[in-house]
Amino acid sequence: VDLERIGVHESVERVFPPDELRSYLQDLPPAVDIVDDAAAADCDAVVTIAYREQFLACDWIHSIQAGVDRFPFGDLEDHGVVLTNSTGIHDRTIGETVAGYLLAFARRLHRHVANQQERSWNRPAWDEAFTLPGTTACVVGTGTLGKGVANVVGSLGVDIVGVRRSADPVPGFDEIYATEDLLEAVADADFVIVTVPLTDDTHHLVDETILETMREDAYLVNVARGAVVDQSALIDAIEHNVVAGAALDVFETEPLPEESPLWGMDEVIVTPHCGAFTRDYFRDAGDIVRENVERLESDEAVHNRVV
Ligand code: NAD
Secondary structure, three states, X not given: OOOOEEEEEHHHHXXXXXXXXXXXXXXXXXXEEEEOHHHHOOOOEEEEOOOOHHXXXXXXXXXXXXXXXXXXXXXXXXXXXXXXXXXXXXXXXXXXXXXXXXXXXXXXXXXXXXXXXXXXXXXXXXXXXXXXXXXXXXXXXXXHHHHHHHHHHHOOOOEEEEEEOOOOOOXXXXXXXXXXXXXXXXXXXXXXXXXXXXXXXXXXXXXXXXXXXXXXXXXXXXXXXXXXXXXXXXXXXXXXXXXXXXXXXXOOOOOOOOOOHHHHOOOEEEOOOOOOOOOOHHHHHXXXXXXXXXXXXXXXXXXXXXX
16 A cells, blocks of 8 residues: 555544544645545545545545444455554543443432423432442443443442453453353343444344343443344333333434434433544544554554454
């Protein structure tokens, strides 16, 4: 790959101003410009959140997200396009977001915020609030997100059980189950936290059976991708008190449609796919781009390669 021009695709504005990344990378040897779909085709590389067919004319696509389920791997391979992602940077942001959800449920903060909107001085019942030490979180996926969640939530006194494809131990996790034993892993958890990528294997991994196996007072947290959870089974489970509630950053359809019952449920926290947001995002993603520009110049294998 001979890099003369890198395009920052305008779609990254969903997460940060494109110009912040452009100026952060302007000391690199290749020229760095903000590009639309058409101009992207004239670049050797493009940094983006969205996928466009025009990118097939580039040698390298860098996704500013970790999840690359939107990219057509087969087409990229056919056109000899390298795809890299931004896994590795979301451990602390997602860890803190999940800690926030858990603290909200335990200390009832989501209800206080809802009541405040109504100017209602409304205390929870005596037995609603609890504290986190001694509770158990089952973290499904022990990659960057899973480890970040284990670290931050573990520091609040929560016991951390991990689920991964093999049952080999992972530092920071008190216990590990293999994915085939998911039912057993979720059965005793106060919180089930989904942190796996969306693949053919993980589509609707959390289904009616998993929800029925969970404790009635347990909460589901999804910070991965909407379709890893069967969303209508989840709505049913919450409506019928099969589980206590959920905190969701990702949905099967985004933006979450206005008519979704999830918006109105007392024990559901909805956040608009921004659990990894931070004012440092352009620097964190930019550092991966910089590292890979340097690797490509010295003919080394690129970091975070997916295709
Ligand atoms: P990662 O590659 O570091 O970790 C993913 C882990 O899941 C890996 O350890 C992998 O082995 C494991 N895994 C894959 N399939 C599995 C299966 N069937 N059973 C058990 N484990 C399995 O990726 P990451 O950075 O931790 O991100 C994970 C996913 O979270 C991304 O793909 C993305 O979809 C999502 N994500 C969401 C946000 C957000 O804003 N909410 C931010 C970052 C990532």
